[in-house]
Amino acid sequence: MKNLFLTILCSFLSTNAFAxxxxxxxxxxxxxxxxxKVKELSIxxxxxxSLPKEIGKMKNLEVLDISNNQITTLSKEIGQCxxxxxxxxSNNQITxxxxxxxxxxxxxxxxxxxxxxxVLPKEIGNWTKLQRFSCGINSISTLPKEIGKWTEITxxxxxxxxxTQLPKEMKSFTKMVYLNxxxxxxxxxxxxxxxxxxxxTFTYTSHSYSVxxxxxxxxxxxxxxxxxxxxxxxxxx
Numbered sequence: 741m742k743n744l745f746l747t748i749l750c751s752f753l754s755t756n757a758f759a760x761x762x763x764x765x766x767x768x769x770x771x772x773x774x775x776x777k778v779k780e781l782s783i784x785x786x787x788x789x790s791l792p793k794e795i796g797k798m799k800n801l802e803v804l805d806i807s808n809n810q811i812t813t814l815s816k817e818i819g820q821c822x823x824x825x826x827x828x829x830s831n832n833q834i835t836x837x838x839x840x841x842x843x844x845x846x847x848x849x850x851x852x853x854x855x856x857x858x859v860l861p862k863e864i865g866n867w868t869k870l871q872r873f874s875c876g877i878n879s880i881s882t883l884p885k886e887i888g889k890w891t892e893i894t895x896x897x898x899x900x901x902x903x904t905q906l907p908k909e910m911k912s913f914t915k916m917v918y919l920n921x922x923x924x925x926x927x928x929x930x931x932x933x934x935x936x937x938x939x940x941t942f943t944y945t946s947h948s949y950s951v952x953x954x955x956x957x958x959x960x961x962x963x964x965x966x967x968x969x970x971x972x973x974x975x976x977x
Contacts, residue, residue: 763800776800784808784828796820807831807851816840830854830874842866853877853897862886876900876920885909899923899943911935919943922972934965943972 763779765771768788771778775797785808796817804818805828812833818824819840826849834855842863850867853876860875865886873890874897881902888909895918903924911932919936920943929944942962962971 791815793817819843839863865889888912908932939966939969942969
């Protein structure tokens with residue numbers, strides 16, 4: 741039994757050491773001791789309540805996953821991790837996205853659904869390499885027009901918010917193939933969005949409560965705008 745335990749322990753330590761040698765860390769305390777070695781930090785679901793400002797010392801960090809924790813404040817020092825490409829902080833209690841995160845110009849994927857965010861800073865427009873964005877289940881009422889700079893975006897999710905209008909600048913999303921804007925308060929979709937010629941999946945909420953729009957009318961109008969898209973209408977709750 742003792743030999744078996746030692747074998748398992750050695751195997752665990754070897755695997756952990758290998759991961760760290762490749763720059764992948766799952767222990768925040770250890771990562772903070774070796775900040776320049778960290779390329780990927782995944783502290784998913786560890787009941788963490790805050791991130792120290794020292795995280796800004798991880799100058800080679802490319803992947804940061806802090807999802808499924810109890811974090812209330814997103815450290816502005818993350819904006820110093822300018823090599824960051826993938827940022828995940830879904831399922832926390834975060835209320836504000838610091839404007840400093842606009843410095844993360846290499847970002848390709850950002851996901852932060854199920855938080856308590858109401859305002860998106862205009863500086864996120866600097867994420868010009870962004871390909872996938874998910875901000876569902878928050879309290880966002882307005883999408884900043886600066887996101888029109890996201891010309892590489894392919895997947896965009898903003899469901900379950902308080903959005904009343906998609907900014908016309910989103911017409912630049914010509915590579916977008918997936919859009920979910922359901923469970924918001926968007927009454928119609930601009931003809932300017934005919935530029936979304938690659939859109940293949942579109943999930944939205946039918947505003948059948950309006951005298952100007954019915955489920956059938958919505959489908960007919962949207963089919964004309966996006967003939968290649970599979971429409972997934974949801975009844976407004």
